[in-house]
Amino acid sequence: MKFLIVAPSWIGDTILAQPLFARLHERHPGLVLDAFAPAWAAPVLARMREVRRLIPNPFAHGEFNLAGRWRAARELAREGYDAAIVLPNSWKSALLPRFAGIPERIGFRGEARGLLLNRIHTLDETALPQLAQRYALLAEDVGTPAPAPLAAPHLATNPDSVRATLAALGLEAAPAPLAFCPGAEYGPAKRWPARHFAELARRLAQTDFPVWLIGSAKDAPIGAEIERLSGGACRNLCGKTDLGQAIDLLSCARLVVSNDSGLMHVAAALDRPLVALYGSSSAAYTPPLSPRARLVGLGLDCSPCFKRECPLGHFKCLNDLSPEHVLGGIKESLS
Secondary structure, eight states, rough: EEEEEOSSSSHHHHHHHHHHHHHHHHHTTTTTEEEEEOOGHHHHHHTTTOOOOEEEEOOOOTTTHHHHHHHHHHHHHTTOOOOOESSSSSHHHHHHHTTTTEEEEEEEOTTTTTTSSSSSEOOOOTTTOHHHHHHHHHSSSSTTTOOOOOOOOOOOOOOOOOOHHHHHOOOOOOOOOOEOOOTTOGGGOOOOOHHHHHHHHHHTTTSSSOOOEEEOGGGGHHHHHHHTOOOSSSOOOOTOOOHHHHHHHHTOOSSEEESSSSSHHHHHHHHEEEEOOOOOOOTSSOOOTTTEEEEEOOTTOOOOOOOOOOTTOOOOHTSSSSSHEEEEEEEHOOO
């Protein structure tokens, strides 16, 4: 069997799809599995043993480009896929497998996709509250329950790559660092304040472990602010690595403190002890799938709101989440 996965655009969602990939291999021994995904997801998918290769998705979020989708589909048609699983819920995402003539086209009902998909699952959100559970259901026959428990996501590491990344940045793996991931691509309502990260770094400066700030180029200003406010108690590496190097650095961490973000799910898939900070989002929907993760949040009446910006303007769900509160979770993990 040869399957194509039309993958989501978010790094975290891609990691949460890995239990689906594992289940497909379990059901179809000898399976060949490719992913049609944004190029930036390549470092993540390359570390999943279930995926043979990534086929770059050239379309921006929300872009229609019917002619471009037709051309991309004709290229895919040469691969002779037996089935495709469409993870995004948009009808545009379901066009590609249909245009490519892939015989079995699998996904959830929605957005007038009845003419594009031919193995359509109906989602019971109450029965399957987690995104990973919903993805995993698509490996099953229609009407069959999702498997439980799910296989845990796992990203493989390459010691040579880790050594090269450390050398390129002038870093040492010992003593093992504490890693902070202060960014969140989704928006400010998922970001713990820079001043809280800085205070936490100052508190942890009394330990023997360095503190690294890890994130994308968009997170570089936040990282610089945290470094400044901490009085140099941490080192800002945001924007100084690509995603592959960020994965290498997180694999070295003694513990990771992260907003609800793609790097949070990366840390979980690397089996690192993790303190995950939740404000506007919900751990019931996209929790880190790791027994070593501790979820920290205030559980206010107004959260989760799932907004990019605080609709009430006060950001209390994260502003009032004190460094002392997070430090308690860190001490529990380190002990």
